[in-house]
Amino acid sequence: MDGKTYEAEVEVLEEDAIPCPMRKIRMLKAGEQGLVVEFGTEIDPAVNAQVHRLAKILIDKMPEQILEVVPTYRSLMVYFDPLVIGRENLQEKIARYLTSLETVAATSDTTRIITIPVSYGGEFGPDLVFVARHNSMTEDDVIAIHTSTPYLVYMLGFTPGFPYLGGMPERIATPRLKTPRVKIPAGSVGIAGQQTGIYPIESPGGWQLIGRTPVMVFNPSAQSQFLFSAGDTLQFAAITAEEYGALKEQVACGNYAPVVRNVARAGA
């Protein structure tokens, strides 16, 4: 460990340089070209908002020095070329941006609300019955609860375009399948524990499937390949199987435009 203790490896920012909520921020190493700016270790919309704010600032201010940033629940991964900018130099610059994070927040925090039409139950949602039974309610109750609230896209990962969503009411939480399915069709909407999500591509998985959306979450041949960005908000809306069919056709012809609204982010 190069004779250094763990504490020495972590850059602890000077307390008086950083506003109060920022004191816990840590800068960690992820190989020679990765810097993790860790805002916390819990899932919290306020922590996640800071991650997205810093991501925006770095993309704006340091395009030459930074290769890519990856926002996650509670930290920002910054990929850089160590032959272009040294780690210490980068850390100093980021530390300076962190001090301005709070003032940036008030003016620039907006979120996109994207409506996702979902046909619940039947062949699209083979586990809706189980989810209802598990939570001692009717299938319609599950649908009403699932569509009752907006969900924050904390981050994308797992497969291209897969949104990690927060905010699902606990009343419809259901454990994963004991045996994962080998093939889950793209667009499937599922529940796993207290999480809900959409499968952007056909993949194996153990989520309880409650419905399917005709909207393409990932489309490599489209101009913008990903429907969601981290920081967006999703709103599920129930549609019938017939409406699903009609929308699916629109999507196939390239005539479907997702319903997107820009709003100020709650709590900003």
Next chain:
Amino acid sequence: MACTVIDPGTLSTIQDMGRTGYRAFGMPISGVMDRYAFTMANILAGNSRNAAVVEMTICGGRFRFSHEAYVAVCGADMQGKLNGVKIKNWSGSHVPAHSELVFGNAVSGCRSYLAFRGGIAVPQAMGSRSTYLRAKLGGIEGRALQPEDVLEVARTEALPRELNELAYSLAPGYANELQLRVILGPQDDLFTEYGIATFLNEAYTVSTRNDRMAYLLEGPMVAHKTGADIVSDALCPGAVQIPGSGMPIIMMADCQTTGGYAKIATVIGSDLAKLAQAKADDTVRFVSCSDAEAIAALMTEKKCYEMASRASLKKINEPI
């Protein structure tokens, strides 16, 4: 120029340096597993550094050339034969029209790179020609090569005829025991001192579960302080995740962009190429290194490319 795949071998995919810029959307980098062998293959073929090549795994393929071509082969030694005559590994060779190029089992290493002068001209998908099987993206229809596939190669004028051999000192050998330099972190604080000592002092064996996504190792358990699970954060190739089993998982080119297991360390970029040539039952040891050492390794790697480029330019025509 076109080349027809007669038999793709175990797993052959079209790859370049990978698809960058979309990791925030959950899109893996993909690209070649061994960037050193890949880069040398392109240098020896007189290509730009990012030209698309065929990455062959464990057992190589069989290719038919209707027209003359110039190819370079680097990486694992798959005993390539051109019209029945052995060709040199880590070399560029002229291929006359109506030839057959046949590869066999890797006698050392795991992955071999077949570069065609001009590069394979499949369309780019999101800025890269790399095949990402899981999302059916890049390469030919997002899949591995199969018999009858035709590899279109960008037309090139006046192909070189000379054998273009890489300097002996620049061609690595692949042993069954390898040492990987790692930078500790980002979550080394979630492991006990004993756990970190185990990780750095013990030998691990490459399991049969090794592919373009990850290499799973077996050996002494690496002990966490309290548990293996973290609130998911970003993952990069080289990241060493330790799940509850205590067995290291090293993330590779196709790895997902986020993950939920604590990461004890990250294998440095220059050493990841070595792991890409490891096979089941090979032995891996980890040694801790600093940022400075990792950067020095990066500079050495670059120097090797520059030396190879200079030598290559003297032998064959201007790069494309």
